[in-house]
Amino acid sequence: MENLPRDVAFDILSRLPVSSLVQIKCVCKSWRALAEDTRLPSIHHARATSRNPCLILNSTCQIENKLQFICSGDGFNQNSSKVRSLDARFNTAMSEYQVVGSCNGLLCISNSYYYDPITICNPIIGDYIELPKSTQFPMQEVALEFGCLPTSMQYKVVRFVFYIKSEIWSLESHAEILTLGTDHTWRSIGPVPGRLELKPSQALVNGALHWVTLFFQYTPGPRLRVISFDLAEEKFRWIELPSFDCIFTSNCHLVALEGCLSAVHHLGDKGIDIWVMKEYDVEESWIKKYAIGMYVPASLVETTRPQNYEVVCILNKGKILLRYKNGAFVLYNPESEQFNDLTISGLPKSFRTIVHVESLLLIEEILGINTDVLNSKVKSCVGESSIA
Template identity: 25%
Template sequence: MKGLNKTRTEVPEILVLEILSKLPVKSLTRFRCVCKFWSSSFQTPLFINKHHLNNLSKNNLNLLLQRCHGPNGEIHYFSQLSTEKGQNFMVKQNIHLPICEDYSTDPIVHGPCNGILCFDAEFKIGLWNPSTRQFKIFPKSSIERPPSADSTSFECLGFGYDSLTDDYKVIRFVSNSFEYEFDGMSFYSHTIVQVDLYSLKSNSWKELPDPGVGAWYAFTFNNYINGFYYWPATEASGHVILSFDMVNERFSTLPLPEFDGGLAQNYLELVDFKGSLGAIVYPREGTLKSVHVWVMSGSWTKQHSFESVPGVERPLGFWENGKVFLESSDHELVLFDPSTRELQNLGVDAYPKKMQIIVYVETLVPLNGRSELEELIMRRSSSWRPVK
């Protein structure tokens, strides 16, 4: 129109980045091609941290379900569940990871830690960022094993973040066993334990002193909490909790909560409970499971109890508004609301006792690895299941 003054408003770059930091990773991946400044800004620690904190403050949660099928539960994959209202946690897509194939033991997933997951599949360990779809396979450890050891096995593992050096670390216990023969039979006489520590920043391994405490596998829940990783463990005096400080790289121990029946009659799972170390205790036997949640705050206190929940096999993880994901006796995923005692069947099944719920927020943390396509990771429709 004649006489109309056209003006162009310039938005300050700092405000543009503030707006962009509130967007999902999928959008930011597309916007990298807009200009070099945006592309480089998305890779700075400041923007990555801001983006992650925005997701945390908005409680933008994502759900992965590790599951398996096959006659013996040997076919492992992941299902991305919808968290949108009204979609009842329906399966959006299924994700197949080749690292989970062809192993004599089940692959174990640790985390998330700042949106990153760690895979432990026998002799291969790697990190996965499901938001950016990057995968990183670790190099083989260069730490020397005792030359006379008859067998070496890789035991439990921990994964966490070193906030001082902005580094992600993986700690692994390695058992070296020695045999002797008696009356024509072979026995293991003793075991030497080594502790390996991997740094993502240096992409290398180093050896740490053995803490002298026997840690157990712990993988149903996320055991990384505010700079520490925790394992149930055994020492000479009995059962304890072993912790590892990711910054100082030191071990220490804590007592277990005191509960009726002890570990002989109950399972114990360590968990991140609202930023504090928690312990979930539930019985090994019975069709009516009572679930007790303990929280460490200087000492152990019982925080919650869900008494006599029918048709439940085991707890899998916490959800919003105090709700809890459970595996039912029929080995299906259900959501339990303790306030109403309502059990909601979500219509997702899996092989018995092998489901794992992973709740994470999106992150842009780079892994300096390869893309999912390069690692032959496949994302397929919700109707797809791997066939052996």
């Protein structure tokens, strides 16, 4: 490697996952110097979309509150993969925490019970910042969201608050937003429309967050629709789903597949259909792209319903990664219609799966801001690996 021109060496290293770059530092001094060169992070970050993402596993078990990850490597083609731990240095102020979302190498994390503090971190290299606290409705039911505008690369955190108005005993809602690098405090953007559940956004597409919700009307009756929140305009909008027969939110979930908003329709013991919106916000552009039959992984226990699974992402080679509720991961090949059970050791008992793109860049470099604007200091462990 040391005999190669510097640009060629960087080109090779930029194609590797971060975990591999951490390991090659131990080979020899010359390799360590290459891996720690200040030019490599930006080159590596620019190639992020050409690599398979990694999976962040957020344990939902109180006694196992930790972050772990799975490196997809060449697309989970190995016979087995191993779960690795992330040394979450931000967790000293949070005994219980949850991942709000992932965007361009950054995670947004909050306290599971009180929702503050809210932290933005790069879990791979360990640096993080804490955001200013909201002074309104601090102890109410809260849902948080995190996203980025693809054109301006502005990052925003949205806070949805639901509370009981005591004098009339009605459920009220309120939304606030914080633009990283611009806002010193949270800004009010009005009420939340519809019956938005306290769940993370299911898909960040075209600079907007999306949720499936049940829309009530007398004629022709209740139906599922999508509520979107445009991060640029900071407004809510409705998007129509394809015309499949479904009125239960548990039978439909959204996912971003190859940059498109996609709806997964669960058909019970018949499998799933995956609908893809080829042109964003154009109802007529919905197409049923995949029809995946029912499959029962070998690890599935008899008491678990086999239809309880979700579409995680599409890997670079076109295979679809599925995750069953018992934690089993399965690869589906649309061309051959074959399923492949994945052997992954060290999975937590209960967890959420977050698709994440690794980055070597510091938070300030990704956000493109001076974090002093946030009235917060970057706490960094640069030069140390967060991978245990």
